[in-house]
Amino acid sequence: MKRTVFLCGAILSAGLFAGNAxxxxxxxxWYHGAGNKVERSIIVxxxxxxxxxxSDYTVKLEEFPQAAYNDSVTAAALSxxxxxxLDMDGPNMPNWAWSGYLQPLDIPESKLAxxxxxxxxxxxxxxxxxxxWDAALAMFARKSVLEENGIRIPTLDKPxxxxxxxxxxxxxKATGKYDYPLDLGMNDKGEWYPxxxxxxxxxxxxxxxxxxxxxxAEGALNGDNAIAWGNWWQSLFQNKYAPGTSxxxxxxxxxxxxxxxxxxxxxxxxxxxxxxKFGDDMLFLPAPDFGHGPKIGAAxxxxxxxxxxxxxxxxxxxxxxxxxxxxxxxFSDAIGLIPATSTAAALTKNYAPGGPLxxxxxxxxxxxxxxxxxxxxxxxxxxFIKVAADxxxxxxxxxxxxxxxxxxxxxIEKNDGYGFKN
Amino acid sequence: xxxxxxxxxxxxxDLTGWLMAGPMIFLIFMFLVLPFVLGFVFSFTNQxxxxxxxxxxxxxxxxxxxLGAGILVRQPETDANGVLKRDxxxxxxxxxxxxxxxxxxxxxxxxxxxxxxxFDWGDAKISFVVRDLVxxxxxxNTLAFVIVVAPVQGGLALLLALLINQKLKGMNLFRTxxxxxxxxxxxxxxxxxxxxxxxxxxxxxxxxxFLSLGAFKPVDWLGNAHTALWSILGMxxxxxxxFHMVIWLSGLQTIPVSLYEAAEIEGATNWQKFRFVTWxxxxxxxxxxxxxxxxxxxxxxxQVDVMTKGGPxxxxxxxxxxxxxxGYVKQDIASGSAISVILFVLVLSISLVQRYLTxxxx
Numbered sequence: 001m002k003r004t005v006f007l008c009g010a011i012l013s014a015g016l017f018a019g020n021a022x023x024x025x026x027x028x029x030w031y032h033g034a035g036n037k038v039e040r041s042i043i044v045x046x047x048x049x050x051x052x053x054x055s056d057y058t059v060k061l062e063e064f065p066q067a068a069y070n071d072s073v074t075a076a077a078l079s080x081x082x083x084x085x086l087d088m089d090g091p092n093m094p095n096w097a098w099s100g101y102l103q104p105l106d107i108p109e110s111k112l113a114x115x116x117x118x119x120x121x122x123x124x125x126x127x128x129x130x131x132x133w134d135a136a137l138a139m140f141a142r143k144s145v146l147e148e149n150g151i152r153i154p155t156l157d158k159p160x161x162x163x164x165x166x167x168x169x170x171x172x173k174a175t176g177k178y179d180y181p182l183d184l185g186m187n188d189k190g191e192w193y194p195x196x197x198x199x200x201x202x203x204x205x206x207x208x209x210x211x212x213x214x215x216x217a218e219g220a221l222n223g224d225n226a227i228a229w230g231n232w233w234q235s236l237f238q239n240k241y242a243p244g245t246s247x248x249x250x251x252x253x254x255x256x257x258x259x260x261x262x263x264x265x266x267x268x269x270x271x272x273x274x275x276x277k278f279g280d281d282m283l284f285l286p287a288p289d290f291g292h293g294p295k296i297g298a299a300x301x302x303x304x305x306x307x308x309x310x311x312x313x314x315x316x317x318x319x320x321x322x323x324x325x326x327x328x329x330x331f332s333d334a335i336g337l338i339p340a341t342s343t344a345a346a347l348t349k350n351y352a353p354g355g356p357l358x359x360x361x362x363x364x365x366x367x368x369x370x371x372x373x374x375x376x377x378x379x380x381x382x383x384f385i386k387v388a389a390d391x392x393x394x395x396x397x398x399x400x401x402x403x404x405x406x407x408x409x410x411x412i413e414k415n416d417g418y419g420f421k422n
Numbered sequence: 423x424x425x426x427x428x429x430x431x432x433x434x435x436d437l438t439g440w441l442m443a444g445p446m447i448f449l450i451f452m453f454l455v456l457p458f459v460l461g462f463v464f465s466f467t468n469q470x471x472x473x474x475x476x477x478x479x480x481x482x483x484x485x486x487x488x489l490g491a492g493i494l495v496r497q498p499e500t501d502a503n504g505v506l507k508r509d510x511x512x513x514x515x516x517x518x519x520x521x522x523x524x525x526x527x528x529x530x531x532x533x534x535x536x537x538x539x540x541f542d543w544g545d546a547k548i549s550f551v552v553r554d555l556v557x558x559x560x561x562x563n564t565l566a567f568v569i570v571v572a573p574v575q576g577g578l579a580l581l582l583a584l585l586i587n588q589k590l591k592g593m594n595l596f597r598t599x600x601x602x603x604x605x606x607x608x609x610x611x612x613x614x615x616x617x618x619x620x621x622x623x624x625x626x627x628x629x630x631x632f633l634s635l636g637a638f639k640p641v642d643w644l645g646n647a648h649t650a651l652w653s654i655l656g657m658x659x660x661x662x663x664x665f666h667m668v669i670w671l672s673g674l675q676t677i678p679v680s681l682y683e684a685a686e687i688e689g690a691t692n693w694q695k696f697r698f699v700t701w702x703x704x705x706x707x708x709x710x711x712x713x714x715x716x717x718x719x720x721x722x723x724x725q726v727d728v729m730t731k732g733g734p735x736x737x738x739x740x741x742x743x744x745x746x747x748x749g750y751v752k753q754d755i756a757s758g759s760a761i762s763v764i765l766f767v768l769v770l771s772i773s774l775v776q777r778y779l780t781x782x783x784x
Contacts, residue, residue: 074472099472173576179622189731216725248620382751386732393647393734399536402524403555406534411754414468416475 024058028083030073032111032301034063038334042327046371050321055408057314059085063295076189077101081150084309085318088129089191090299091371091381097128098375098419102126103307106316111323118298119340126418130319131302132328133337136364137196138262138284138296140274146283149175153337155381156366160288162232172262179251180243182236183261186392187247196265199232199287199295199369204229207372209408214374214420217408221387222401229290230387230397237392268360270409272336274343275356284359300337339363360415375418379411471753484760490553494522494532498545506545518746523551555624557761560732560739563651567740568719575659576711580704582663583670597671601664608661614727615657619643619729644730646737647737654725654738662718666711672705674700709780713773720769735771741765 033039035054040063047059062083064072070092076082077099088096090304096102104126110254112120121129146153151168154160160168172181185192188388208224220226241249256264257277266274267356268284275282287294303322305315328344331337334350339345339358351359371377386406391397412418426523438527465484469477492568498514499507507515523532532551538558540549552558586597603611630638643653690698723742726732732739732747741761749758 077472098474100474123461188734244645246642246730248617248619248624252455365528379752379754382747389731390732390735395735398520403536409751410534414754415470417471 014390024056025311025314027057027059027085027309027311027318029059029085029318030083031060031061031063031087032066032069032089034065036335039331042330044108045330046322046327050318053321054317057311057318059318059323073101080308082306082308084311084315085303085305086306087301087303088117088121089189090121090129090131090302091194091373091377093129093302093304093376093377094123094373096304097123100307102128102235103309103312105130105319105374106304106312107320107323111320114341114343116298116338116340116364116368118300118364118370119142119302121159121299121304123304123373129302130323131241131300132323132331133300133340134298134368135161135300136268136270136296136298136338136360136368137265138271138286138360139288139365140266140271141262141283141285142278142281143264144281145172145360154288155286155287155360159286159294162288162290165288166232166235169236169239169263173239173241175260175262178262179255179260180241181262182217182242182257183245183247183264183266184236184242185252186243186245186389187249187252189385189389190246191381193388194371195297196267196382197388198384199297200233200290201229202369203290203292203295204232205290205292209372209374209376210381211372214376215405215417217380217405217412217414221408222405223397224299226401227397230391230401232290234391234394234397238394243309268338269336270356270374271357271360272350275300280418284357284363285364286359294367295369296363296367298364298370315417374420376408376412376415380408383408425511428506435505461762464756465763467756469756469759471638471755473753480756484756485764486553487757488554488557488760490535491538491558492531492535492551494519494535494537494551495543496522496547496549501636514545518547519551527535540586556732556736557744558737560744561739561764563739564720564722564739564741567651567655567722568716570655571659571719572712572715575663575715576708577712578659579663579666580670583674584666584700586667587674600667603661603663606661609728610659610725611661612725615653616644616729619653619657621645627772645734647735650730650734650738654722654729657729658719658722658725662715664717669711672703672706673704677703705780709776712780713776715770716776717769741768 031039031043033043043061047061052060070089073082073086073088073096076097082101086096086102093102105128107127107130112127115130116134118134119131120127121131143153145151149168149171151171152160152164162275167179171180185196194208197278201207201221204225206223206229208222210220251260255261256266257274271284287296303319305312305319309315323340325339325341325344325347328339328341329347332339332344332348336350336357338357339348339351342361342365343353345358345361346353349355351361352358372380383404387400389398450703459746466479466481467477468480486607496516498516501507509515519537522529523535526532535551535553536555537549538552538555540547542548575584582600586593621627621644622640622641626643627638631640643649677700682695682702685695685699721742722740723746725764726738726740726743727746730738734745742765745758745761745765748754748761
């Protein structure tokens with residue numbers, strides 16, 4: 001009995017002490033980059049700076065490995081245990097907003113005026129998420145290889161056209177010096193496909209879904225332009241211009257560096273490696289223009305506030321604090337991402353005007369195209385992966401696109417229009 | 423009398439018994455019974471993984487979506503005079519299947535269907551059309567996989583077990599070697615085999631090229647629709663054979679040595695010993711091995727997920743891969759559940775048939 005009393009006392013006093021320490025409101029925050037020391041040190045730095053800068057809130061960080069992150073968020077949402085602040089991959093945002101995980105983010109427009117379009121997450125006219133960085137794709141190439149073969153070096157204003165690009169691939173193939181003239185990274189059958197390849201489809205004039213209504217994919221994904229894309233896409237593999245879906249993963253990592261491929265469609269996150277290897281010979285070229293303007297994918301990880309947060313104003317304050325140029329620049333310098341503003345870019349080693357990767361910043365600004373901003377994207381994405389893989393493997397183009405359209409439309413119907421029906 | 427006392431004594435401890443079994447019953451209920459029941463219920467709804475929309479019962483529509491099929495007969499086209507139209511080569515002309523199955527109000531029963539197989543019947547073209555071509559392919563692939571894996575893996579395992587059951591030096595080493603792949607994670611094994619099967623400079627192609635003195639042309643094992651499923655099958659057999667070998671081995675060791683000695687005295691050959699002593703003694707083991715392999719083969723997933731993701735051209739789609747793909751990746755839990763229910767019915771009926779065929783005849 002005596003012991004019980006003592007125990008109660010202990011619990012009570014522990015509670016009291018804890019209460020004292022928690023005069024500030026605690027905001028919990030989830031981040032996807034567990035295991036990455038560099039990212040962690042910057043995030044923790046931002047959080048410490050924020051906690052020290054004011055006395056109302058303290059942010060507490062919890063990290064998850066990227067592979068398990070989305071699952072953790074879904075599970076937490078189902079059991080109503082979401083944190084105050086979340087980070088999320090850009091194209092998932094509309095789904096999470098629609099599903100009620102998120103609430104609109106209260107940050108004044110003026111703060112975001114200078115941001116790259118890919119770093120801002122808006123759905124149905126409301127801001128839900130902001131990113132500290134974006135990523136961009138470019139055609140990796142070597143100046144010496146292009147000059148040797150008399151190939152024009154394209155610019156943002158004058159990118160390669162479709163015919164020009166096909167001619168280049170044929171020419172490079174004919175040299176016989178490379179296993180394949182172009183590498184697209186076809187072994188990576190995941191979000192890489194829609195991120196890297198759907199902009200080609202859009203440049204042809206097709207799209208994953210009709211963005212004027214978001215209620216059907218008919219005409220967008222199986223119209224004449226989309227079929228033209230499919231035929232061109234298939235020709236890349238039939239002509240052996242690019243390795244197909246059974247490409248070995250190691251080739252995607254090192255094939256370009258080893259000289260197996262003359263060109264590689266790759267992201268800025270691999271740019272430093274390529275630059276170390278080839279130095280001044282390395283070129284990062286804009287996407288070809290297939291008729292409707294050159295395009296590359298946009299949107300990377302972004303921060304938002306969950307619907308369960310009881311202190312959205314505090315959470316928004318933190319995000320507003322985190323999107324200062326100096327932090328954007330820190331992230332960029334540490335992990336090579338493109339800072340979300342031009343003023344931050346000027347502070348970085350790589351992306352400052354004239355810097356070695358400055359072309360990526362310009363690419364992101366000029367060509368970045370968001371993946372369809374709809375909750376249905378979670379369905380569209382795996383459907384497109386299958387389309388691009390099947391066509392590459394030699395499936396009938398029209399049939400494949402029709403099947404994809406049917407299943408996307410059926411999914412939209414099943415979900416009552418994903419909130420677009422009104 | 424004494425028997426009666428025993429019973430009451432046990433009855434008195436009823437509560438204790440339940441308490442001891444409690445945690446396990448709870449876990450089994452939570453992680454086996456409940457998901458099973460939920461899966462069954464979800465397959466008749468439009469349940470999503472996440473969605474603000476309310477769940478509704480939709481009857482059999484998920485199953486109709488998966489298993490819907492029909493036969494489409496196309497007659498050759500005629501011109502205004504009723505004469506058969508012919509193209510430049512003199513072949514008869516037909517309307518495309520697409521013109522029947524897409525936005526054609528005259529044939530609503532074929533809407534969205536795809537041709538699975540077809541043949542000519544006189545002048546007419548007859549096509550089997552199915553609503554969900556990918557699922558049908560997954561179903562057939564899985565069945566083909568099971569039909570081949572069960573005898574091959576079981577037979578190979580028995581062979582290894584017989585080899586290893588001899589009293590020779592160093593047998594433990596072989597046992598360990600054969601069992602090793604079983605202990606490794608299937609994901610790791612599948613990743614490694616991706617390199618073995620690699621198209622141009624893979625290990626398998628190199629070895630075959632070396633052995634045939636360069637006559638063998640490299641095959642893109644996983645990138646070719648004709649070889650992909652069989653490549654996965656070969657790897658699966660290699661990975662799982664050690665496990666079943668151990669089961670066979672335990673069966674072999676329950677057969678009394680005296681039977682072999684008696685056979686020896688009778689002057690039986692090795693084959694006769696196997697046929698009349700070993701094989702009858704392995705009867706129950708054989709039933710177990712067969713059923714376990716069948717069930718494992720139906721659950722084909724990790725290899726596909728790591729090695730091919732169902733490609734190329736759906737040649738390696740499997741039932742479970744499709745269930746995960748739809749239920750989880752595409753967030754359509756209802757459809758994923760319906761696939762699971764179909765799989766359940768399939769495995770149950772095959773197991774029942776197997777049990778019937780291998781029953782003890784008296």
